Amino acid sequence: MATDAHPTPETSEIEGRIVEFLHRELLEPGVTIGRDADLLSGEVIDSIGILRLATFVGEEFRIVIQPADFVVENFRSVAVIAGYVVRALAAHGPGDTRP
Amino acid sequence: MPVLLNRLVDEAASRDPGAPAIRCDGDTLTYEQLARRANGLARVLLETGLSRGDRVAVWLGKGLDVPVSFYGALAAGATLVPIDPKSPVDQAVRIMRATGATHLISEPDRRAAVSRALADCPDVAQVIGLAGDEATPVPCVTWETVLEQASDRPPDVQVLDLDPAYILHTSGSTGLPKLILHTHYGAMSFVDWAASTYALRSDDRLTNHSSHHTCFATFDYYAAARAGATTVILTPAVLMMPGSLSAVLEREQVSVWYSVPAALVQLSLRGDLEARNLRALRWVLFAGETFPGKHLRRIRQQLPGARLSHVYGSTEVNVCTYFHLPETGDPVGPLPIGKACATTRTLVADAALHPVPDGEVGELFVRGSTVMAGYWGDPERNREVLVRRPAGGGLDEVYFRTGDRARVLADGNLAFVARADRQVKVRGHRVELEEVEAALLSLAAVEEAAVFTVPDGEGSSALRAAVVVGGDAPPAVRDMLADLRRSLPPYALPSDIAAVNALPRTPTGKVDVRALAGQLIEGKTRDGD
Known part of the structure; x- marks a missing residue:
């Protein structure tokens, strides 16, 4: 029902919202992160942080992250996550909760 | 006990030199390669002044260099001191100072941290694994130089079964962690028990899931080498992504798994197990915390070919009791720790x-x-x-x-x-609640602090904290957490800090943790009263 109010965002906007979330919720004050920085090195955020990030991405962009999608190839960096969001939205459209 | 830790890989290499000993991110070390590198490292250690029993600290991220360092230090007759790769510099310094480590094995990625640590570790006389520079006050030997020394012949060092083998450490988040010394005899007793109880074979593929400074790694590395089996090192990226983790288990045909329950719960909930062929998996061992029944039942359905074994024991005793789950039927009530x-x-x-x-x-x-x-x-x-x-x-x-x-x-x-005390487990890590409270109390604005655990809903616990803050400008929770990160490892950080006007107390004046938990979980802090 709210689909019309949530047009598919641009990649740069998706990246921006993820970076903003990381800085607001998960990174130490003063730490900045680039779109290509490795999020899975274990040094930037921990496994609980990754779960929170994934929850944010699912809610913010209204996609359902399937277990099969919960892989390094989709979460390595901000740019990679944005690419995954774009693909997921193209496949199902925003707000769709089907598998 | 014919062989001790210092000769495990030589022994395995002499039986089958081309057998894979270690796999990590698609790279392989055969037993021959591992033995040659470890012998080369042992030579470098001895040539740079190491005497039998001297402590060799290993501060490395997960990778092929970890087993090379372990077996190299042991082959040289040293006492191995693995340091948590996630240790802040201060904690690494405390461990190296307390053990009087003379040699430090590390890697180029840690150069800055090593340089800072060395300034406070006067006993460290040699660094191995990175090139020296002006900021590094002691001699350095690179990994390339170690590889040039690779050799089939182990150094001629007499090691007794009663000699120290390694010193493991607990989380000990503020102050000095507990430093736990095991002998070759103690380690090999466990290794032989494990290799026999789980019938480990040369075609088995174990994982290294936990950090290599824990007693889990004793099984992952030494029991595997005892059997001539392969250890598949699981890197942080794979461990954060359950779907990738299960893909690695399938690709590597992992047959024996050992971890805390929380890791299995993640794999079960988010690991896409139904899409994987994990028929090679024959033993799943877990230890460290209780395994919630609902998760246990599901994972048994997801892994029908695997036997499950609940093992129990702290780092001080390695494993002391075990309970094999029956092959059919689910146990009722909490799992026993066995016999x-x-x-x-x-x-x-x-x-x-x-x-x-x-x-x-x-x-x-x-x-x-x-x-x-x-x-x-x-x-x-x-x-x-x-x-x-x-x-x-x-x-x-x-x-x-x-x-x-x-x-x-x-x-x-x-x-x-x-x-019996307030030592708790958070995702498999031992945390002393008093130490987290001490870290909170070290923050300038914090007047009182109490920490307790709540179930995280996935079989482990999360830490919650309550503080009483003073001053005109109380710090934001986020800033307190940022400060805590300097002294506490990630798993010892509270997931939330609530500012309260006062902590509830028992009649004797102790913090009433149960009452506090009740207040906070129900949202009834005294704020706004």
């Missing part, structure tokens, strides 16, 4: 070491060959936990006081009841 290993005798007793009747709760004491030699540099604590019991003839038996309360069930299995 004593062949290496171990258990005793449920009162404080004076008198056994309590079966069925009654007492403290669990264990005696056996896998029990630690003692805490390094802490005779007072050793007297507290390594307790003597008359054994006749004027001689004593030594039992380790686990600090866990337990009872003997009707079928002879032991049931865990509770921790």
Whole structure:
């Protein structure tokens, strides 16, 4: 029902919202992160942080992250996550909760 | 006990030199390669002044260099000191200073941290694994130089089974962590028990899931090498992504798994197990925390070919009891911790070491060959936990006081009841609640602090904290957490800090943690009263 109010965002906007979330919720004050920085090195955020990030991405962009999608190839960096969001939205459209 | 830790890989290499010993991110070290590199490293250690029993600190992220460092240090007759790769510099310094490490093995990625640490570690006389520069005050040898020394011949160093093998450390988040010394005899007792109990074979593929400074790694590396099997090192990226983790398990045909329950719960909930072929997996071992029944039932359905084994024991005793889940039917109620290993005798007793009747709760004491030699540099604590019991003839038996309360069930299995103190497990890591409170109290604005655990809903616990802050401008929770990160490892950080006007107290003046938990979970802080 709210689909019309949530047009598919641009990649740069998706990246921006993820970076903003990381800085607001998960990174130490003063730490900045680039779109290509490795999020899975274990040094930037921990496994609980990754779960929170994934929850944010699912809610913010209204996609359902399937277990099969919960892989390094989709979460390595901000740019990679944005690419995954774009693909997921193209496949199902925003707000769709089907598998 | 024909072979000790220092010769495990040479022994395996002489049986089958081309067999894969280590796999990591698609790279392989055969037993021959691993033995040659370890021997080369041992030579470098001895040539740079190492004497038998000297402590060699290993501060590395997960990778092929970890087993090379372990076996190289052991082959040189050193006492190995693996440091948590996630340790802040301060904690690494405390461990190296307390153990008097003379050699440090690290990697180029840690150059800045190593340089800072060395400034406070005057005993470290040699660094291996990175090139020196102006900021590094001691001689350095690179990994390339170590590889040039690779050799089929182990150095001629006499190692006794009673000699120290390694010093492991607990989370000990503020101050000095507990430093736990095991001998070759203790380690090999566990290794032989594990290799025999789980019938490890040369075609088995184990994983290294946990950090290599924990006692889990004793199984992952040494028991695997004992059997000539392969250890698949799981990197942080794979461990954060359950779907990738299960893909690695399938691709590497992993046959034996050992971790905390929380890791299995993640894999079960988010690992897409239905899409994987994990038929090679024949044993799943877990330890460290209780396994919630609903998760256990699901994972058994997801992994129908695997036997499950609940093993119990702290780092001080490695593993002392075990319980194989029956092949069919789900156990009712909490899983028992099982029966004593062949290496171990258990005793449920009162404080004076008198056994309590079966069925009654007492403290669990264990005696056996896998029990630690003692805490390094802490005779007072050793007297507290390594307790003597008359054994006749004027001689004593030594039992380790686990600090866990337990009872003997009707079928002879032991049931865990509770921790005797406030040491808790958070995702498999030991955390002393008092130490987290101490870290909070070290923040300038914090006047009082209390920490407690809440279930995280996935079989582990999360830490919650409450603080009373003073001053005109109380700090934001986020800033307090940022400050805590400097002194606490990630798993010891509270997931939330609530500012309250006062902490509830018991009549004796102690913080009433149960009342506090009730207040916070129900949202009834006194704020706004």
